[in-house]
Amino acid sequence: MKKTAAALLMALLLILLAACGSAPAKNVDLPALMAKLPLAQEDRDEMMELDAADLMTYYGIAEADVKQFAALMHTSGIDCDEIVLIEAADSAAAGRVKTALEARLEIKKNEMRDYLPDEYAVIAKCGVRQDGTLVAMIVSPDEKEISGAYQEGIR
């Protein structure tokens, strides 16, 4: 009896822990979070805010797959900085968004690999992360710091 109860409690504990780990905080305001990310103002000034149509143009992400988003792209043409934060409509959409952003990352790597090795080195350290229906691609020389702030912001 005691063993059964202990096993049930353990199972319940594991379920609760798993739920806490995978479910992002509710009511995350991505545009507000983007505004708070530790980007230098001079970098922000060089970046362009993307709109819903741009998500299709640059990433092939359908509007219907997106609940909310915030995205910045460097406008120099040769700087790799790009930050895309998306809350997908559902888990299936989140999978599609993740695939699309990973494809974008590969394109950026291919472009810079031989042309601008310093930019390639930056991109190579970056990736796409998914937290439930939240998907983020953070490409920046300050990726570690920015990603840390992002993860804090979605908890």
Place this chain on the structure above:
Amino acid sequence: MKNRWLAAVLAAVLLCSAPAYAEGPEETDGGHFTGEVLPDETDGTGDPKISYDQLMPRDYVIVKDALTTEEPLGLPAGGRVDDSYFDDAVFIGDSVSEKLNMYVAKVRKTGGPVLGKANFLTAVSFGSRNALKPVSSGSLHPAYNGKKMLLEDAIAAMGAKKIYIMFGMNDVQVSGIEKSLENMKELLRRIHKKNPDAIFFIESATPRCGSGNPTTKDLFCYDLALYEMCAELGEGVYFVDVAYALRDAKGDLYKDCCADTGSMALHLNEKGCKVWLEYLYTHTLPEEMLQRSK
């Protein structure tokens, strides 16, 4: 006139110390690439229509001790067109054009319009050489709506009719001028096959304002040879000498138009983009030629 043209050609050959492209015009199954210069026609009233030769004259003069011509090559200056002229245009290029892509996107967001509804197919380190390769996970083909595809397929998907292409920077240094032109001709052939109504506007490769490979001289020689290639291909292929507008008296890129004077010395800043855009708006194909090309 004839002596002047011969002198210009001789000067170009001596200056560049390399043959221009080897082959003559290439025939296709379409109507555009016959290499023939269309005879002057009249519009029935006795008034001559504009001929291809008038838009793409074969004589030009290279400025002494400089890497530029006295006048821009290809499409002459005309009135400023309306934005709608570019609605069915696509701009294809490398990192130089990528900056124009980003600048246009930025301006469109803050009021625009600019270049109408024109699309862009640009990728850093792109060129005619790698445009001919098959699409793969490692290829450089630009994505259209997030999907990487061959240029001819992307153009067909977006329904573009005016195809602007600026390549050279990533071709000349790898393949040399002659092979780069062969690749360009093959690329035009493939695009034309899939998009028979398309009109080509080949833009000259812009110069640089510092050292590097290819040099400004390499790019200028490439531009001259590219112009000759376009003129031989004939109606349906026009030259837009954007580089002319961005060259200083010596033929280098204007420093105040360059975004990376301290490094690669070839990418444009916003001022450079504005110069480029102004050139595009004022060096266009007359309406009657657009109609004839349909």
